[in-house]
Amino acid sequence: MDKQASSPEQSLEAQPEIESAKNLQMCTITVRIIKNFEFRVSKNIILQVDAARTTVGELKDICRKNIASDTKFKIFRTIDFNMLKIYTQAFGNKTQNLIINMDEFGFLLDDKATLEFAGIRNETELSFFNKDAYEAYVKSPVTKW
Numbered sequence: 329m330d331k332q333a334s335s336p337e338q339s340l341e342a343q344p345e346i347e348s349a350k351n352l353q354m355c356t357i358t359v360r361i362i363k364n365f366e367f368r369v370s371k372n373i374i375l376q377v378d379a380a381r382t383t384v385g386e387l388k389d390i391c392r393k394n395i396a397s398d399t400k401f402k403i404f405r406t407i408d409f410n411m412l413k414i415y416t417q418a419f420g421n422k423t424q425n426l427i428i429n430m431d432e433f434g435f436l437l438d439d440k441a442t443l444e445f446a447g448i449r450n451e452t453e454l455s456f457f458n459k460d461a462y463e464a465y466v467k468s469p470v471t472k473w
Contacts, residue, residue, distance in 0.1 A: 360372055
């Protein structure tokens with residue numbers, strides 16, 4: 329005889345559709361860590377975060393911890409990363425600039441706002457950089473080799 333689940337909750341938990349519904353707020357985001365705009369020096373961090381609970385400030389801290397602990401970011405450790413900006417959203421328009429979105433919008437200025445409130449959703453790409461270096465690049469957007 330077949331054994332059935334002892335309660336309806338147990339049978340629901342075993343179904344993959346229900347499990348994926350529990351994780352609806354989990355987002356996969358790519359954070360582009362930019363060391364230098366002119367020479368396009370950057371590396372990516374791919375993260376799984378809960379957009380409804382994670383704040384912008386917490387995301388910055390997660391990125392800084394990755395930079396401090398991962399050896400591939402050794403040359404990035406001298407930069408004071410202090411600004412996040414949306415590069416692109418999934419199925420959205422991409423910018424012509426290969427390193428950063430040069431539009432005036434997209435800055436994540438409120439460190440206490442949740443990622444969901446800031447407009448971050450699944451497969452969003454963000455840029456994490458030094459604000460002073462960005463402002464200097466905006467004044468003279470030249471790329472060097």
